[in-house]
Amino acid sequence: MLVNWIKIGLTTGCLLAASACSDSADNNEAPAAVGFAEVDTKRILETSPGAEWLSHSGGYDEQRHSPLAQITRENVSNLGVAWTYDLATNRGVEATPIVVDGVMYVTSAWSLVYALDARTGAELWVYDPAVDKRVAVNACCDVVNRGVGVYDGKIFVGVIDGRLEALDAKTGAVIWSTVTVDQSKPYTITGAPRVVDGLVLIGNGGAELGVRGYISAYSAETGKLVWRFYTVPNPNKAPDGAASDTAFTSVGNISWGDEGAWVTDGGGGTVWDSIVYDHVGDQIIFGVGNGSPWNRTIRDPAGGDNLFLSSIVAVDIKTGTYKWHFQTTPGDNWDYTATQSIILANLPLGENGAPRRVVMQAPKNGFFYVLDAETGDFISAKPFGPQNWAQGLDKNGRPVENPAARYGKASFTQLPGAMGAHNWHPMAYNPALGLAYIPAQEIPQAYALDPLWKSNPSKWNTGTDASVDLMVDLPPGMIKFLRSTLKGRLLAWDPVKQEARWSVEHENAWNGGVLSTAGGLVFQGKINGEFAAYNAENGSKLWSEDLKSGGASGPATFEIDGEQYVTITTGWGSGYALFAGFAYDEKVVPTIGKVVTFKLGGTARIADPELAYIERTVKTERFGTAEQLQLGLVQYARNCSVCHGPVAISSGVLPDLRWSAYGGDGDAWQAVVGEGVLADAGMVSFSAFLSAEEIEAIRAYVVAQAHNSLAEEAPKN
Numbered sequence: 001m002l003v004n005w006i007k008i009g010l011t012t013g014c015l016l017a018a019s020a021c022s023d024s025a026d027n028n029e030a031p032a033a034v035g036f037a038e039v040d041t042k043r044i045l046e047t048s049p050g051a052e053w054l055s056h057s058g059g060y061d062e063q064r065h066s067p068l069a070q071i072t073r074e075n076v077s078n079l080g081v082a083w084t085y086d087l088a089t090n091r092g093v094e095a096t097p098i099v100v101d102g103v104m105y106v107t108s109a110w111s112l113v114y115a116l117d118a119r120t121g122a123e124l125w126v127y128d129p130a131v132d133k134r135v136a137v138n139a140c141c142d143v144v145n146r147g148v149g150v151y152d153g154k155i156f157v158g159v160i161d162g163r164l165e166a167l168d169a170k171t172g173a174v175i176w177s178t179v180t181v182d183q184s185k186p187y188t189i190t191g192a193p194r195v196v197d198g199l200v201l202i203g204n205g206g207a208e209l210g211v212r213g214y215i216s217a218y219s220a221e222t223g224k225l226v227w228r229f230y231t232v233p234n235p236n237k238a239p240d241g242a243a244s245d246t247a248f249t250s251v252g253n254i255s256w257g258d259e260g261a262w263v264t265d266g267g268g269g270t271v272w273d274s275i276v277y278d279h280v281g282d283q284i285i286f287g288v289g290n291g292s293p294w295n296r297t298i299r300d301p302a303g304g305d306n307l308f309l310s311s312i313v314a315v316d317i318k319t320g321t322y323k324w325h326f327q328t329t330p331g332d333n334w335d336y337t338a339t340q341s342i343i344l345a346n347l348p349l350g351e352n353g354a355p356r357r358v359v360m361q362a363p364k365n366g367f368f369y370v371l372d373a374e375t376g377d378f379i380s381a382k383p384f385g386p387q388n389w390a391q392g393l394d395k396n397g398r399p400v401e402n403p404a405a406r407y408g409k410a411s412f413t414q415l416p417g418a419m420g421a422h423n424w425h426p427m428a429y430n431p432a433l434g435l436a437y438i439p440a441q442e443i444p445q446a447y448a449l450d451p452l453w454k455s456n457p458s459k460w461n462t463g464t465d466a467s468v469d470l471m472v473d474l475p476p477g478m479i480k481f482l483r484s485t486l487k488g489r490l491l492a493w494d495p496v497k498q499e500a501r502w503s504v505e506h507e508n509a510w511n512g513g514v515l516s517t518a519g520g521l522v523f524q525g526k527i528n529g530e531f532a533a534y535n536a537e538n539g540s541k542l543w544s545e546d547l548k549s550g551g552a553s554g555p556a557t558f559e560i561d562g563e564q565y566v567t568i569t570t571g572w573g574s575g576y577a578l579f580a581g582f583a584y585d586e587k588v589v590p591t592i593g594k595v596v597t598f599k600l601g602g603t604a605r606i607a608d609p610e611l612a613y614i615e616r617t618v619k620t621e622r623f624g625t626a627e628q629l630q631l632g633l634v635q636y637a638r639n640c641s642v643c644h645g646p647v648a649i650s651s652g653v654l655p656d657l658r659w660s661a662y663g664g665d666g667d668a669w670q671a672v673v674g675e676g677v678l679a680d681a682g683m684v685s686f687s688a689f690l691s692a693e694e695i696e697a698i699r700a701y702v703v704a705q706a707h708n709s710l711a712e713e714a715p716k717n
């Protein structure tokens with residue numbers, strides 16, 4: 001469906017589509033385009049990143065380092081807003097824009113695609129894949145999308161419901177649409193497709209619920225499947241007739257037992273983000289996600305390494321045939337995905353300091369890895385932040401685990417937690433300075449076995465107990481204490497010496513992706529809305545601007561008519577904002593997403609968001625016995641916290657249930673939670689998992705949390 005999008009005007013009050021909606025300092029003439037996205041592999045290899053940003057991370061090596069140098073340390077203080085554009089959604093925004101032939105292609109939540117004049121932000125077209133909102137329940141970490149791929153006049157988007165679609169770059173019309181998953185299973189797509197030599201590469205997500213991961217290559221021309229590589233064996237350990245078969249008969253199958261939840265629930269290993277083309281080895285190198293369920297004792301009681309979970313894998317580009325792998329976290333037990341940014345570069349690590357082509361990754365588990373790109377051989381790794389799950393690594397890079405990290409019923413509080421020491425926020429690498437820039441973080445987590453786990457691959461189901469160490473009435477000051485344990489930093493890392501060169505401390509975790517430029521700058525947004533440029537050599541802050549919304553995405557840069565632009569997408573949502581509501585005070589405001597583009601001397605403004613304050617009042621008296629409240633706590637933690645926030649504190653993306661009017665009315669509450677009357681808006685029925693008594697117990701718990709919160713905030717005398 002191609003929509004002439006009517007903006008709801010949440011922040012701008014702008015009611016019509018097209019150029020009137022963009023706050024632009026320039027005129028809105030059509031771009032001086034020669035064609036529309038007439039891109040092939042040669043053009044990407046030879047020219048990007050340069051004046052254009054033709055693939056997800058700029059170029060195939062995914063360094064997010066641009067040779068553009070008009071914006072420098074000396075003049076960056078003159079950087080101002082060139083234009084802003086309002087995206088049509090108010091959920092998380094994680095997209096890096098593509099800029100080609102004067103046009104910017106960008107995505108928002110719910111997999112909408114936008115084509116904009118890259119100089120002015122004027123809208124050329126918007127495509128809405130018209131997703132059934134009920135699929136939101138399958139999305140572990142918000143209904144986000146990280147961007148498009150472009151090739152041969154087409155724009156490729158992975159849709160949250162599992163479709164891969166090719167759009168006409170000029171008009172946004174659908175050229176082909178292919179369903180890449182079994183839609184009866186909880187698969188989602190949030191990652192950006194990569195396009196190489198006529199093949200569109202795409203993975204999927206869903207390992208928090210129960211799926212079997214894979215990456216596929218489709219023909220860019222026709223949308224037909226060319227090859228598929230599964231990351232977890234077939235449940236019978238039999239061949240799939242897929243490219244991955246040889247990998248399992250050679251190394252994969254023996255790393256799994258014959259029983260356990262993986263057999264019924266798929267085992268996980270989703271390829272939900274990094275997919276990198278190595279043109280030197282003519283191979284695709286991709287990052288594989290966590291196990292499903294997280295807890296290995298449930299997933300595979302035999303206790304094997306469970307290949308290819310949490311691994312970096314290389315396959316032949318044409319056939320998908322296995323070449324090598326390196327497993328960062330054998331026998332994953334903690335949601336330690338290795339899907340984080342993979343960067344290719346030459347480092348002086350060959351004989352006598354000769355250049356050696358390497359793979360770099362800072363996965364969730366907290367170690368920075370350098371591998372040989374041709375063979376996958378382990379070169380080196382060091383922790384890039386505090387961690388307590390491993391005592392170190394052996395000479396092959398295999399972790400020597402802290403035995404306590406293999407938790408049982410008793411909890412173990414671990415760093416990193418499931419949010420990772422680094423998550424999807426793209427890192428960058430400056431080849432001239434030899435520094436990688438990591439959006440690093442500390443988010444501790446208590447892990448314990450979930451005693452109530454049962455196979456149920458249609459909802460959040462990790463085998464870990466989200467209610468462990470929680471009580472209905474938390475001790476006073478607990479939320480403040482928890483908040484104080486969350487840290488974020490921008491880290492400049494020397495991958496040869498495996499040590500930090502400098503770091504900038506942020507006030508919260510989950511900060512933005514990084515852009516490095518030949519102007520000697522590093523750009524990074526923050527979740528609190530600050531977008532800053534730092535001196536790439538020493539981290540001193542040279543410029544910043546308030547984005548007035550979350551700045552978590554990876555920025556990009558491009559040049560048109562002799563002017564360099566820096567651009568970032570903004571918005572409020574994504575996994576952490578849904579899940580870690582307690583991490584925020586009232587300063588970060590929910591808004592619809594935007595594209596915000598800067599240039600030297602830009603004079604446009606970022607519109608102030610229209611704040612919709614929620615009335616923080618309890619809707620009924622406390623009720624429920626101690627047993628009922630405890631049941632409510634456990635079932636809330638298991639079923640609701642992933643979207644409405646632990647201990648019922650939401651960050652404002654989705655309703656804060658403490659203050660919800662439904663909380664005051666048991667029947668209305670049952671209608672929403674049991675019958676699913678709000679299913680069209682993404683709040684599906686839980687009646688298949690919860691009895692009416694359990695649903696009522698959750699209400700009692702939520703109401704208690706409302707009373708507790710107000711008591712905690714009340715002035716003490």
Ligand code: HEC
Pocket residue numbers: 136137138636639640641642643644654655657659660661662663669672673678681682683684686698
């Ligand atoms: C996958 C994400 C997700 C999960 C899990 C989830 N919800 Fe929701 N919930 C939503 C969304 C989205 C809405 C907003 C719907 C709308 O916009 O009207 C919502 C709205 C609600 C509302 C209405 C609030 C209001 O004031 O409008 C209630 C009540 C609610 N949820 C209760 C629950 C309970 C109880 C659980 C656990 C049993 C739960 N939800 C689990 C996504 C979720």
